[in-house]
Amino acid sequence: MPHPPVPARRTLLTLLAAGPAASALGGPAAAPARAASGTTATPASGTTAPTAPGVTVPGIVKALPAEHFTVRGTNAEARFDAFGDAGLLTPNDRFFVRNHTTTPVLDAADWRLTLWGDGLHGRGPVHFSYGQLRDLPSVTRTALIECAGNGRSLYTSQQGEPVTGTSWTLGAVGAARWRGVRLSDVLHRAGIARDAVALQPRGLDAPYVSGGVDHGRVRRPLPVAKAFDDVILAYEMNGEPLPYDHGYPVRLVVPSWVGIASIKWLGDIEVSTRPLTSPWSTDWYRLFGPAHPEGGSEPIGRQTLKSAFHLPFGAALEAGRTHRLTGRAWSALAPVRSVEVSTDGGARWRPARLLDTPRRNGWVRWSAPWRPHRTGPVTLLSRTTDTAGNTQPERAVHNTQGYLFNAVVRHPVTVA
Missing domain, CATH: 2.60.40.650 (Immunoglobulin-like)
Known part of the structure; x- marks a missing residue:
């Protein structure tokens, strides 16, 4: 499969520095992933993402034809009325895109996943390369990914109530068949401790800056109990390597939970013996307003x-x-x-x-x-x-x- 062309004007990302650690499977630690910047990388055999059809919106790799998408800032909402001719699975080229910044173009040959934190027996970082993940027993799950704000605009247009955020109608949702590795298998191999209670997966996209504040890369806590239930590290979507916009080379898929939990372009996971927080669990993705507790609800988990x-x-x-x-x-x-x-x-x-x-x-x-x-x-x-x-x-x-x-x-x- 040919390597996809790299979009122009791609910002080079500074990603996790490699720490001294042995690979989780005994092999050499992989180099940190990187974003392409005006060049075409040569991937290792079997690690290429599908060919991209071209860039039509800055920050999103795939084409966004008007008959299938409505562009909303850094995001692309699928047109729900156009799903009538689609099957149960949403085609990759018609799946909605939710980006906080821009889609990074990463090379699987250089990518690695780092697990670290006091919730590991060895307390030191443990690394998995892309090849090592693919060598583990795989599972396939069919699951929806749905943005927590899907239908947001209807609070105003239908109920007359003001809200903030991207004005999604109903197309920030899609169903796919995801193939990958159980997160529980990776945690066991990394040496998760019995008293670990929380994980914090983090993406490799650029830091999110809003109102002049740098919030860092997208990350959100995940209870260990959910991680051991049905969460996978996915590297395929509908029988193909993940498209760039949907997390290539590896993403989380957290079935039934709000889309922010399914971190794309996964780079590292903190494993902790204490509860964890991030702006995506304190400032956002909680319920605020007169009908909710003062100071907001607990971070939202399940969709509706x-x-x-x-x-x-x-x-x-x-x-x-x-x-x-x-x-x-x-x-x-x-x-x-x-x-x-x-x-x-x-x-x-x-x-x-x-x-x-x-x-x-x-x-x-x-x-x-x-x-x-x-x-x-x-x-x-x-x-x-x-x-x-x-x-x-x-x-x-x-x-x-x-x-x-x-x-x-x-x-x-x-x-x-």
Whole structure:
């Protein structure tokens, strides 16, 4: 597979310095990863990422055609209405991009993962190269990645409540088949201590600077209990090496949790015997506002539940003919049990047909026929209930940063 071209104007990143330590598997420690800067690296055999189609937005490598994406600053939201022709898995080239800074272009041949902290038996850093990770027993998990702020703009447009942050509609979510190594296997090989309680994975993207404050590289605490449950270090996405924008060469995948937990371009993991914090668990990714504790909630972990139509807002539908309404439903709390739709603004509900077998950490496609007779504006709604009994409410509980929107979405269309 050819090595992808390096985007222009890429900033050289200064990454972890190599510390004196033996490799976790007895081999030599790999050199620190680096970002390319106007040159094309020559990777080791079997370590190339897929060819990039070109840069259309500074800081994002892959092409972002308008029919599939809406660019939002350093991010690219997938158009949810365009998912109608996609299968259960979101194609790599149509997966949303959430970047705090810019996508680093790294060489797997130079990459290494460093584990360190007082939660390791030896207390010293332990290193894994890309090849050493790939030599470990692999697992494959199908899981959604969803930004904590997915649906954020609906707090304002639908509930009239102000929020801060990227104005996502519903497309900051995607499903992929991830292949990699269990984080628990890596922790065991690194010598995790019995009294370790927290991890702090950190990415290799550039430090995040906001309001003149350098917050450092993206990092967020993860409880050891979750790490030993179902978290993997992924190096493949839908049967291909991770694309640059999605974490190449290695990322975390933390099923059912908010997307910030699935750190991309993973560089190191602190293992600690005490709780850890970062700005991504103190300043952000907590719930603030009158409905929440003074000083904010605990850092958010699990995502919530949603459903949506494969239709643009404001779509025009013809009266007097039968339309097949389709959409998707998902819950991070339990598998989907049912989906209901309303074509009269919520006065009456009827069941939709589920087109897929509901599974943990996944979504289902659904459909419902509708034959409108009257012309004019109509509000469509869909509502998910999962097997744990959670149902989308009419209103989401407001928080000032607009996280975890879970209300029934009021979807306007026009019958003509």
